[in-house]
Every structure is written in structure tokens, then in C-alpha cells.
Amino acid sequence: xxxxxxxxxxxxxxxxxxxxxxxxxxxxxxxxxxxxxxxxxxxxxxxxxxxxxxxxxxxxxxxxxxxxxxxxxxxxxxxxxxxxxxxxxxxxxxxxxxxxxxxxxxxx
Numbered sequence: 001x002x003x004x005x006x007x008x009x010x011x012x013x014x015x016x017x018x019x020x021x022x023x024x025x026x027x028x029x030x031x032x033x034x035x036x037x038x039x040x041x042x043x044x045x046x047x048x049x050x051x052x053x054x055x056x057x058x059x060x061x062x063x064x065x066x067x068x069x070x071x072x073x074x075x076x077x078x079x080x081x082x083x084x085x086x087x088x089x090x091x092x093x094x095x096x097x098x099x100x101x102x103x104x105x106x107x108x
Contacts, residue, residue, distance in 0.1 A: 008069070
């Protein structure tokens with residue numbers, strides 16, 4: 001899933017992963033790619049998002065603005081949260097901009 005997980009609200013994290021579990025075939029896994037927090041990754045006319053706020057404002061080219069869910073995960077806490085739900089995750093981070101890794105269902 002590319003740049004999807006960061007838009008799942010904390011309150012729906014468990015339900016989201018329960019849905020992923022149901023969608024996985026035995027032995028299957030999900031691959032996650034998403035945004036890491038980096039002050040240089042935002043558009044020039046946007047403020048740097050707060051790493052822990054969970055909500056950011058996005059401005060479109062036509063001037064409209066929307067407040068959206070944006071969770072900036074870090075590898076270790078995300079791995080621990082997934083383990084608590086019965087998944088094994090190997091999550092890494094590039095030097096800038098991205099987290100990535102595989103998430104396997106331990107309950108098969």
C-alpha cells in the first residue's frame with residue numbers, strides 16, 4: 001500500500017489492520033510505503049507539518065484547503081503497534097522522506 005497508512009486515523013488503526021488480515025492469503029503479506037516526517041518534504045507554500053498532530057492542511061492549486069489525517073510513523077513504534085495486533089513487520093526508513101517494509105500475519 002503506497003501512501004495509504006498515514007491517512008488512517010489512530011482510532012481506526014486496529015480495524016484497518018483487521019481488514020488487511022482478512023484480505024491476505026495464507027502466507028501473504030502487505031508491503032507498506034509511506035511518508036516519513038522531513039521538514040523539506042512539504043510544498044514551498046505549505047508550513048512544515050507537526051510530526052505528532054495527526055492532522056495537516058493541504059492546499060490545492062485552485063486555492064481550496066482541506067484538513068486531512070496525516071500520521072507520520074516511525075519504524076520502531078509502528079512495528080510495535082503491528083506486533084500488538086499479531087503481525088510481524090520489518091519496517092525501515094530511507095535517509096529522508098520514506099518508510100517502507102513488509103507486514104506479515106502471524107495468526108495463520
